[in-house]
Amino acid sequence: MSDWKAKRFWKDATVVETDGGFTVELDGRGIKTPAKRLLVVPTRAMAEKVADEWQAQDGVIKPDTMPATKTANAAIDKVAAQHAEVADMLAAYGDCDLLCYRADSPAELVARQADRWDPILEWAQDVLGVGLQTRTGIMHAPQSPSDVEIMSKRTHSLNNFQLAAFHDLVSLSGSLILGFAAALDARDAESIWDLSRLDELWQAEQWGNDDEADALAAVKKASFLHAKLMFDLSLPE
Known part of the structure; x- marks a missing residue:
């Protein structure tokens, strides 16, 4: 079994206004949800919360320390569909x-x-x-x-x-x-x-x-x- 874990590869997580709201870019690359959709949230304040979580990652990415990202993913991938x-x-x-x-x-x-x-x-x-x-x-x-x-x-x-x-x-x-x-x-x-x-x-x-x-x-x-x-x-x- 592989013990590979995703690690931080970006320098800056920044909030960017986009169609339908705001997204977060990692060195200019937009964050995607687990279902590969662009993570777009309705307010700048929410996007800043998500960006703070990504900016706080150090070394191995720890999803359990990113509850705002998790909630945004759920809204986009799960709730929107049902x-x-x-x-x-x-x-x-x-x-x-x-x-x-x-x-x-x-x-x-x-x-x-x-x-x-x-x-x-x-x-x-x-x-x-x-x-x-x-x-x-x-x-x-x-x-x-x-x-x-x-x-x-x-x-x-x-x-x-x-x-x-x-x-x-x-x-x-x-x-x-x-x-x-x-x-x-x-x-x-x-x-x-x-x-x-x-x-x-x-x-x-x-x-x-x-x-x-x-x-x-x-x-x-x-x-x-x-x-x-x-x-x-x-x-x-």
């Missing part, structure tokens, strides 16, 4: 949203869920125009078809780059509403992440921390915060 399917998958979270399924005991957890999650559902009603209903337990009970349709239309309206970032906001938090709350700045991203982990944090308070679970949560939190950054960078300047 935008409707990705939007449908994410919109489906709204019919079984994390925030709507509540514990029936103990009383302290019930109260904490109401205290922390109800204000976000109220925000969703005010800003998104959806009045989601809460349930006790984990058995699925569908939301109003009209509310599901509103959430679906809003999800489908996101462009490829927004949807690529939104995918991680929703899938990592387990909540379409928290994904929208992060994207639309209902609260800061770290607070929204903590809301998504309310039950886990409660369990840790009762039984103590688990080092492996904490390490995994830290990785997911970093990915969530990165997704919020990429969503913001995708917005018109």
